[in-house]
Every structure is written in C-alpha cells, then in structure tokens.
Amino acid sequence: xxxxxPVRPLYPFAAIVGQERLKTALILNVIxxxxxxxxxxxxxxxxxxxAVRALAALLPDIAVVEGCPFQSDPDDLKAMSSEVRARxxxxxxxxxxxxxxxxxxxxxxxTEDRVVGTLDLEHALTEGKKRIEPGLLAAAHRxxxxxxxxxLLDDHVVDVLLDSAAMxxxxxxxxxxxxxxxxxFTLIGTMNPEEGELRPQLLDRFGLCVQxxxxxxxEQRVEVIRRRxxxxxxxxxxxxxxxxxxxxLRARIVSATALRSQVVAEDEILLDIANxxxxxxxxxxxxxxxxxxxAKVLAAWAGRDKVVATDLDEAQTMVLPHRLRRRxxxxxxxxxxxxxxxxxxxxxxxxx
Amino acid sequence: MTxxxxxxxxxxxxxxxxxxxLALLLTAIxxxxxxxxxxxxxxxxxxxAARGLAALLPPLAEGKxxxxxxxxxxxTEDRVIGSIDLxxxxxxxxxSFQPGLLARxxxxxxxxxxxxLLDDHLVEAILDAAASGVNRVEREGxxxxxxxxFTLIGTMNPEEGDLRPQLLDRFGLAVAxxxxxxxxxxVALMRAxxxxxxxxDAFAGVWAEAQAxxxxxxxxxxxxxxxxxxxxxxxxxxxxxxxxxxxxGHRADLAIARAARAHAAxxxxxxxxxxxxxxxxxxxxxxxxxxxxxxxxxxxxxxxxNQSPESDQPDEDGGEVGSTLSPPPLAEPTGDSAxxxxxxxxxxxxxxxxxxxxxxxxxxxxxxxxxxxxRRARSLSASRQGRMVSxxxxxxxxxxxxxxxxxxxAPYQLSRRAEGPGLAIRIRPEDIREKRxxxxxxxxxxxxxxxxxxxxxHRRMVETKAAIxxxxxxxxxxxxxxxxxxxxxxxxxxVLPPTGSVERAARxxxxxxxxxxxxxxAGLVEAARLLDRVERRDPATRPLVLxxxxxxxxxxxxxxxxxxxxxxxxAALGHRFAAARFIVIDTEPPGLIRLxxxxxxxAALxxxxxxxxxxRAEDLxxxxxxxxx
Numbered sequence: 001x002x003x004x005x006p007v008r009p010l011y012p013f014a015a016i017v018g019q020e021r022l023k024t025a026l027i028l029n030v031i032x033x034x035x036x037x038x039x040x041x042x043x044x045x046x047x048x049x050x051a052v053r054a055l056a057a058l059l060p061d062i063a064v065v066e067g068c069p070f071q072s073d074p075d076d077l078k079a080m081s082s083e084v085r086a087r088x089x090x091x092x093x094x095x096x097x098x099x100x101x102x103x104x105x106x107x108x109x110x111t112e113d114r115v116v117g118t119l120d121l122e123h124a125l126t127e128g129k130k131r132i133e134p135g136l137l138a139a140a141h142r143x144x145x146x147x148x149x150x151x152l153l154d155d156h157v158v159d160v161l162l163d164s165a166a167m168x169x170x171x172x173x174x175x176x177x178x179x180x181x182x183x184x185f186t187l188i189g190t191m192n193p194e195e196g197e198l199r200p201q202l203l204d205r206f207g208l209c210v211q212x213x214x215x216x217x218x219e220q221r222v223e224v225i226r227r228r229x230x231x232x233x234x235x236x237x238x239x240x241x242x243x244x245x246x247x248x249l250r251a252r253i254v255s256a257t258a259l260r261s262q263v264v265a266e267d268e269i270l271l272d273i274a275n276x277x278x279x280x281x282x283x284x285x286x287x288x289x290x291x292x293x294x295a296k297v298l299a300a301w302a303g304r305d306k307v308v309a310t311d312l313d314e315a316q317t318m319v320l321p322h323r324l325r326r327r328x329x330x331x332x333x334x335x336x337x338x339x340x341x342x343x344x345x346x347x348x349x350x351x352x
Numbered sequence: 353m354t355x356x357x358x359x360x361x362x363x364x365x366x367x368x369x370x371x372x373x374l375a376l377l378l379t380a381i382x383x384x385x386x387x388x389x390x391x392x393x394x395x396x397x398x399x400x401a402a403r404g405l406a407a408l409l410p411p412l413a414e415g416k417x418x419x420x421x422x423x424x425x426x427x428t429e430d431r432v433i434g435s436i437d438l439x440x441x442x443x444x445x446x447x448s449f450q451p452g453l454l455a456r457x458x459x460x461x462x463x464x465x466x467x468x469l470l471d472d473h474l475v476e477a478i479l480d481a482a483a484s485g486v487n488r489v490e491r492e493g494x495x496x497x498x499x500x501x502f503t504l505i506g507t508m509n510p511e512e513g514d515l516r517p518q519l520l521d522r523f524g525l526a527v528a529x530x531x532x533x534x535x536x537x538x539v540a541l542m543r544a545x546x547x548x549x550x551x552x553d554a555f556a557g558v559w560a561e562a563q564a565x566x567x568x569x570x571x572x573x574x575x576x577x578x579x580x581x582x583x584x585x586x587x588x589x590x591x592x593x594x595x596x597x598x599x600x601g602h603r604a605d606l607a608i609a610r611a612a613r614a615h616a617a618x619x620x621x622x623x624x625x626x627x628x629x630x631x632x633x634x635x636x637x638x639x640x641x642x643x644x645x646x647x648x649x650x651x652x653x654x655x656x657x658n659q660s661p662e663s664d665q666p667d668e669d670g671g672e673v674g675s676t677l678s679p680p681p682l683a684e685p686t687g688d689s690a691x692x693x694x695x696x697x698x699x700x701x702x703x704x705x706x707x708x709x710x711x712x713x714x715x716x717x718x719x720x721x722x723x724x725x726x727r728r729a730r731s732l733s734a735s736r737q738g739r740m741v742s743x744x745x746x747x748x749x750x751x752x753x754x755x756x757x758x759x760x761x762a763p764y765q766l767s768r769r770a771e772g773p774g775l776a777i778r779i780r781p782e783d784i785r786e787k788r789x790x791x792x793x794x795x796x797x798x799x800x801x802x803x804x805x806x807x808x809x810h811r812r813m814v815e816t817k818a819a820i821x822x823x824x825x826x827x828x829x830x831x832x833x834x835x836x837x838x839x840x841x842x843x844x845x846x847v848l849p850p851t852g853s854v855e856r857a858a859r860x861x862x863x864x865x866x867x868x869x870x871x872x873x874a875g876l877v878e879a880a881r882l883l884d885r886v887e888r889r890d891p892a893t894r895p896l897v898l899x900x901x902x903x904x905x906x907x908x909x910x911x912x913x914x915x916x917x918x919x920x921x922x923a924a925l926g927h928r929f930a931a932a933r934f935i936v937i938d939t940e941p942p943g944l945i946r947l948x949x950x951x952x953x954x955a956a957l958x959x960x961x962x963x964x965x966x967x968r969a970e971d972l973x974x975x976x977x978x979x980x981x
Contacts, residue, residue, distance in 0.1 A: 119754065152889055204394040
C-alpha cells in the first residue's frame with residue numbers, strides 16, 4: 001500500500017516558506033473535504049510534494065471501524081461498506097479505532113485493478129469463495145488521494161478516478177466481482193504543465209487550482225535553504241522548534257471547521273458569484289457551487305460567520321483559472337475564408 | 353453538481369435544463385424509445401438528472417423498485433454481459449451462469465456516465481441488447497439468452513471525443529445541454545445545492561410532494577400510451593421532417609413517432625399533434641443530422657425548425673448541408689459564403705471530388721475498422737499495464753488471468769477429484785489462461801505544417817488541408833491522438849497540443865492562415881520537443897509524423913544557411929526518434945524547375961516523400977495506414 005511512510009520525518013507544514021496560496025488551498029480542503037481537492041500546477045522544486053506530505057500531520061483524527069479495509073465510519077451509514085453496514089444492522093457493537101486521516105499516494109505506474117480493487121485470488125483458491133482485494137480507492141476513503149504528476153497518469157486510471165470522484169462511490173464490476181463501496185476522498189494532484197495538459201474533464205473535478213512558482217525574494221530563498229538545512233541536520237529538533245506554530249495552525253483549523261457550517265452568504269453574494277462565473281465564461285455550474293463553498297470556508301478561516309466580497313476575490317483566484325474555456329482558435333488566428341470549405345469537406349467525408 | 357452519497361438529488365428540484373428533463377421523462381414513459389444520450393459541457397447536472405429519474409420510475413410488478421444500474425468505466429466484459437459463476441464452479445464444480453449488469457438492468461435503467469470513454473466493443477454489446485431487449489451470451493462454451501429490457505441513459509462530454517456515428521444513431525434520443533446563462537437561475541441553483549448538502553433528508557422531504565406528483569404523472573402517461581393515436585398525416589409529417597434533414601435510415605422516424613406519442617400521453621391527450629412532433633423531433637435529429645458530429649460549432653446547432661408541413665423552405669434546407677443541388681439561400685447568407693463568394697464554391701467541389709472515390713464509404717470504412725482493431729491487437733500492451741480485455745490460452749508472459757483459468761478448470765473438478773487426492777482445486781497446465789491487455793492510446797499523429805507564404809500559391813494550402821482533413825477523419829474513427837505544429841513567419845508553434853479531440857483539430861485547420869517566411873528549422877525543433885514529451889508520457893507510442901512543406905527553408909536558427917541547417921536537424925530528428933515514422937509531403941508547386949528541397953528533407957529523415965501529385969486524400973490515407981502497420 002502506498003501510504004506515505006509515517007516513519008520518515010515530515011517537514012512541518014508551518015515551516016514552509018512563502019507559497020501562501022498553496023497552503024491556503026490545502027488548508028481549505030482540510031476544513032471542508034467536500035471542496036473536492038486541489039490541483040497544484042508548477043515547476044519542479046517548488047515545495048509541492050513537501051506541502052502535501054506535511055499536510056498529513058495537520059489532519060484531524062477520525063474514528064474507523066477496526067479491521068475494515070474500506071475505512072468505514074462507525075457513525076455514518078452512508079460511509080460504511082456493505083459488510084459493516086450489515087454488521088451494524090445486526091446490532092453488533094463495532095470495534096472502533098481512532099487514527100489520523102490518511103494521505104494515500106497513487107503512483108503513476110498504478111494499474112487499474114490496483115486502483116479499483118480486484119479479486120482476492122488466494123482467498124478464491126483456498127476457500128472457494130470470492131472476495132475483493134481492496135484497491136487504493138478503498139484505502140483513500142475519508143482521506144486524501146495524492147497523485148504526483150497527475151497529467152502523466154494512464155488514461156484508464158484517470159477514467160476510473162473520475163468515476164469515483166464524481167460519485168463518492170467505487171463500483172467494481174470486474175473479473176467476476178461485483179461490489180461497490182464508498183470512496184469519498186480529497187483528490188490532490190500536482191502537475192508540471194510543460195509535460196502536457198490535463199483533460200478538461202479531470203481539470204474540472206479539482207475544486208481548486210493553484211499555480212506555484214519559485215520564490216523570487218532573495219531573503220525568502222535564503223530562509224528556505226536555512227530551514228531545510230536545519231531540518232535535515234536534526235529533524236526531531238526542528239519539528240520540536242516548530243511545535244508551537246503547528247499547534248496554533250491546528251487549533252485554527254479546528255475552530256474554522258466548527259464555524260464553517262454557520263457561515264451564511266447573502267443573495268447579493270450569490271448573484272455576484274453567478275455574474276463572475278458568467279463573465280469569465282466557464283462550463284456548467286460546478287464553478288458557482290465550488291466558489292460559494294470556498295468563500296464560506298475562507299470566511300470561517302478568517303473567523304467570520306458571513307461571506308464578504310473579498311472572500312470572493314480570493315476564492316475566484318483558486319476556482320476559476322482552470323475552468324476557463326480554452327481560448328478559441330479564432331482569436332489566435334485570422335479566420336480564413338475557406339472555413340466553410342473544410343466544414344463541408346468534413347461533413348461530406350463522413351457521409352460517403 | 354456532485355452527489356456524494358446514496359441520497360439522490362430529487363429530479364423535481366432540478367433548476368432549468370427543461371429539454372433534458374423532458375427527454376428523460378419521455379424515455380421513462382416509453383422505454384422502447386431507445387435510450388437518451390445527454391451531450392454537454394461539464395457540470396450541467398447531466399448525471400444528477402439521470403440518477404434522479406430512477407427514483408421516479410414506477411415499481412415492478414413484484415413490488416420491487418425499478419433497478420438503476422450504474423455501469424462503471426472499469427467494468428470488464430464478463431461482468432457486463434455475464435459469465436460463469438466462479439463460486440459455483442469452485443465449490444460445487446458446476447458451470448452455472450452468473451448474470452451480468454445487462455440482466456440486472458432488466459426493466460430498469462442502465463446508466464453510463466462518460467459513455468464515450470467506454471471501450472467501443474462494450475458500447476456495441478450494450479447497444480445490441482438495448483435495441484433487441486435480449487442479451488445473448490456466448491462465453492466459455494455456454495450459450496444463453498435472457499431478457500434485458502432496459503432504458504439506456506448515457507452522458508458524454510464532446511470535448512473528450514465523440515462517439516462513432518453508427519453508435520450515435522442507435523440512441524433513440526439525444527439532447528444537448530449547456531450551462532444556464534441567467535444569473536438568477538444560477539443563484540437559485542446554488543441555494544438549492546446548498547440546502548441539499550446541508551441536510552439531504554430534509555431537502556428530500558420538502559420535494560417529496562412534487563416528486564410524487566411527477567411519478568404519478570409518469571404512471572398515468574404509461575397507462576395511456578397504448579391508446580394514443582398517431583394519424584396518417586402526422587406520420588407523413590414525421591417522414592417529411594426526417595427527409596428534409598437528410599438523416600440516414602429510419603431510426604429517426606421511429607424515434608420521433610414513439611417520442612411524440614409519449615409526449616401526447618405526458619400532456620394527457622389521446623392524439624398526437626404537430627406540436628408534439630415539433631417538440632420532440634430535435635431530440636431524434638440532433639445526433640443523426642449531417643454535421644451534428646463532430647461538433648463543429650459549439651453549442652451543437654439545433655435542427656432547422658420545420659415547424660409545420662405547410663411552411664416549405666427548400667432553400668434553407670439545401671443550404672444546410674452543402675449547396676451542390678439547390679441555389680444558395682438569398683435571405684441569410686452565412687458569414688463564410690458572404691466573404692468567399694463564388695470562389696468558395698469551387699473549393700467545395702474540388703475537395704468533394706478528391707474525397708468521393710474512396711476510402712471513407714461504408715464498405716471501405718468497415719475494412720478500415722477491421723484493420724483498426726487489428727492494429728489495436730498488435731499494440732496490445734506487452735507490459736502488465738493497461739486493462740484486461742479478454743484472456744487467451746497462449747502462454748507468452750507471466751500475466752495469468754486467474755478467473756479465466758479457474759473457469760476453464762471448473763467443469764473438470766469433480767472428475768479430476770475422483771482421480772485421487774490433491775489440492776482443493778485441480779488446475780492443469782492446459783487450463784492456464786493469460787490476460788490480454790489493451791492500452792487505449794494506440795497511435796499518435798503529429799502534423800508539422802508549413803504555413804509560410806509560398807504555401808498560399810496555386811492553392812497548395814487548399815489541397816494540403818484536404819489531406820490533413822482526411823487523415824483527421826481517419827484518426828477520429830480510430831480514436832487516435834493528434835497534434836499540430838505550424839511554422840511560419842518568425843517561428844514555430846504547437847497550435848494543437850496532443851489531444852483526442854479531432855473536432856478541435858478540424859476547427860483549427862479550417863482557420864489556419866498562410867503567410868511569411870519558412871522557418872523549417874524552428875518547425876523541426878518544435879516537433880522534437882513535442883515528440884519528446886509524448887514519448888515520456890507513453891514510451892509505447894509510435895508516432896506518425898507528417899511534415900507538409902515545400903522545403904524552401906529561408907529562416908534559420910542561426911546555424912548556417914537555413915536549408916542546410918534544417919537538413920542537419922532533420923537527420924538528428926530521425927535518429928533521435930527511431931520509433932517514430934516520418935512522411936514528408938512535398939507541396940512544391942508544379943513548374944519548369946523543381947527544386948526538390950522536400951525530397952532532400954525526406955532523405956535526411958530517411959522518410960518517404962510524397963509529391964503533391966500523389967496528394968489525393970485517399971492515397972495519402974492508405975499510404976499512412978500502410979506505413980503505420
């Protein structure tokens with residue numbers, strides 16, 4: 001299982017220099033997992049992976065049914081596997097363990113059956129019974145699914161990922177197995193746009209998108225080197241020295257999470273959102289919905305119970321850029337008089 | 353709108369999207385309409401509406417709720433169609449049939465999100481069952497037929513590439529959706545979504561009454577359906593609409609007739625009127641009209657409004673598909689014909705002539721598809737990546753398909769057990785099956801196009817574009833990836849990054865200008881950069897690179913005379929990407945003196961060189977195909 005190694009010391013999130021937008025986007029997703037993830041675009045060596053891995057230490061604890069490979073939530077019927085649900089319905093007292101929310105890494109080379117889950121062959125051969133061997137989507141339920149270089153992922157894997165991300169349910173219909181289990185996860189992807197664009201469909205599935213760049217202020221760059229050196233020399237001491245800011249950050253996340261459900265947005269704010277989305281020309285309505293949610297979480301993060309226009313300004317920078325319609329080619333190139341010719345040719349060719 | 357749990361967003365609570373809702377309701381009233389394809393941009397409640405519809409369907413005779421079956425993209429063929437029951441085989445040594453998703457969807461809804469991403473062979477099997485209402489299984493030496501009367505609902509986003517026309521035609525109705533343009537509706541939508549997410553059960557409670565009313569109306573309409581009359585004039589009207597819109601075959605007629613009757617039933621009338629027909633006709637025509645796919649002008653154009661049999665507008669109809677037969681419309685000339693005038697028409701004809709003989713007709717297309725699947729078979733993944741499409745008894749790699757192996761061994765278990773003690777399951781070498789895996793992206797076409805001023809002479813660009821276009825059509829059917837680099841003026845640019853959307857490429861091609869100098873070197877460098885990226889992304893790809901130029905390089909990168917520099921770069925390019933295949937297409941105009949600069953470029957690349965005389969579309973397509981295989 002590609003869980004991020006808990007033994008390897010994690011660089012403290014609070015100690016990351018700069019990259020405020022990236023940090024905000026990640027924290028917003030911790031506060032409200034229904035924001036459905038972050039896409040981090042940027043060049044190599046801009047603390048993308050460090051930030052995501054460090055996030056694990058900030059995540060809240062969750063209660064999980066012990067021994068359940070699907071991370072069933074003992075308090076929510078909808079977040080249970082069918083097996084656990086049956087046990088709960090039979091009146092069984094479910095054994096519960098509390099653990100940190102997981103960051104599950106999906107390697108680029110992952111095959112479809114490892115992601116979705118497949119037939120447990122050993123069980124089938126020794127017991128004569130079918131059983132599912134859960135995949136990464138099961139492991140990531142109620143957690144974070146992290147895909148480094150998401151734009152290099154195999155097309156098939158992207159398709160199944162989209163399917164589950166959209167529904168919050170992983171449906172396995174393969175190799176004689178027919179199972180579905182809840183798979184609600186926060187999708188965090190990184191990509192370097194130079195290596196090729198992501199398909200628009202997948203782009204849209206990421207709630208937020210942030211662009212990261214190398215730091216340009218010399219003092220900040222020096223600070224990065226200094227902290228990194230200190231961390232590598234003695235990770236434990238470094239983490240200890242950052243314990244206080246880390247704790248403060250965690251406390252702020254907890255209070256923002258509590259406040260979030262009370263945040264209200266007036267009608268004018270909603271109208272403002274609709275107009276911003278219409279003005280920039282995005283497809284569909286997902287942008288509206290995500291922008292409203294993001295603005296609410298931003299308000300909660302600022303300790304307010306009401307969305308204000310500046311929340312929208314900030315939310316917009318993370319919600320809209322990756323949803324803009326691609327610039328039409330007509331703007332880039334001079335329209336040619338032969339347009340009609342080739343349209344007719346295409347139709348003609350199709351019909352012969 | 354993303355639904356993230358078992359509680360479904362109520363259909364009655366959907367804001368806007370009236371056309372989509374109507375199409376879904378019609379198919380709920382009469383499942384024999386043949387399914388609905390919802391085409392549209394992302395985030396327009398396509399999935400939400402389809403899932404919501406299931407909750408409105410009346411329960412089956414036995415009192416069970418009508419099934420709603422979600423077919424995931426990762427489904428394997430055995431689970432869709434059905435196959436031998438593994439457990440029965442293992443435990444009892446009995447070969448019994450385990451029904452698949454098609455059986456489970458009987459009398460309910462089979463829903464496929466992102467249908468265009470599903471493997472073509474699965475789509476075909478599903479459409480076969482949808483049309484006939486039965487599923488025929490021929491697997492593992494068993495043959496069986498069972499009922500599969502389901503309503504097929506598929507969604508797709510055309511950005512991801514379109515369905516093949518044959519598959520499109522088999523959907524009864526299609527509807528195009530796009531986002532709401534009215535801010536107030538969008539606000540209402542956000543509010544609804546907000547309260548749904550806050551408390552799903554309370555939200556469902558608020559809408560319970562409206563839901564019940566809708567469900568009741570569906571039942572009522574279903575009961576009334578057998579008594580709805582479709583008069584002879586109305587039948588004639590339907591036929592006329594289909595004829596006018598040049599749809600092939602009779603599926604559109606049948607779909608309109610059924611949908612119009614369902615519409616009348618929905619409105620509580622017992623006779624089909626002209627309004628019923630005009631209301632539902634666009635649903636049946638959208639995906640069957642010429643030019644509706646690939647989608648050339650977003651959003652997909654609605655069919656011409658043939659409001660009533662009286663309003664004859666032959667001119668407009670003729671203008672819709674190409675003005676070879678009827679005079680051009682006087683009333684509203686399109687922007688293009690207004691600009692181009694008579695010259696445009698000449699070009700239409702020239703290209704038509706070039707295309708007519710072959711190879712895109714029905715019979716040749718069939719053979720194209722066969723070689724297409726043959727090519728796919730050869731490009732079956734050698735690594736253990738890709739998805740399993742079937743199993744084979746041939747042993748080549750250590751990639752055993754256990755389920756198929758067990759199925760093969762299952763029938764013999766009892767007899768083998770009688771032979772003496774041993775393992776619980778007796779598997780012999782002849783039982784072993786291997787996985788055959790397939791990688792989806794088969795080939796990649798890179799066009800490197802000379803857009804310099806010299807290409808504009810003698811209408812060379814017109815023929816060049818025609819050639820590219822025919823290759824694009826081929827790529828469209830084969831689901832290839834395409835990319836395009838154009839060099840002109842001062843440099844080269846990747847105008848089309850690798851994409852599966854051939855529509856984008858075609859649209860781009862149409863508007864591609866010519867002018868300026870010929871920076872061939874820059875074009876080659878840009879091509880190398882792109883190939884490198886593609887190779888890194890998928891080392892198994894064997895790109896086909898088509899360089900369309902007259903070879904008259906006159907702008908270099910500073911490495912000596914432009915033409916020599918280009919030749920050196922070409923040699924390096926051919927060497928570096930040995931797996932790629934290059935074809936140079938010489939667009940030099942015919943004349944007394946031929947410089948054959950393109951020929952020298954081809955030699956440097958160790959690539960074949962086609963002359964413009966050979967540049968008839970069908971030759972190029974065949975040549976490219978030969979070369980690929």
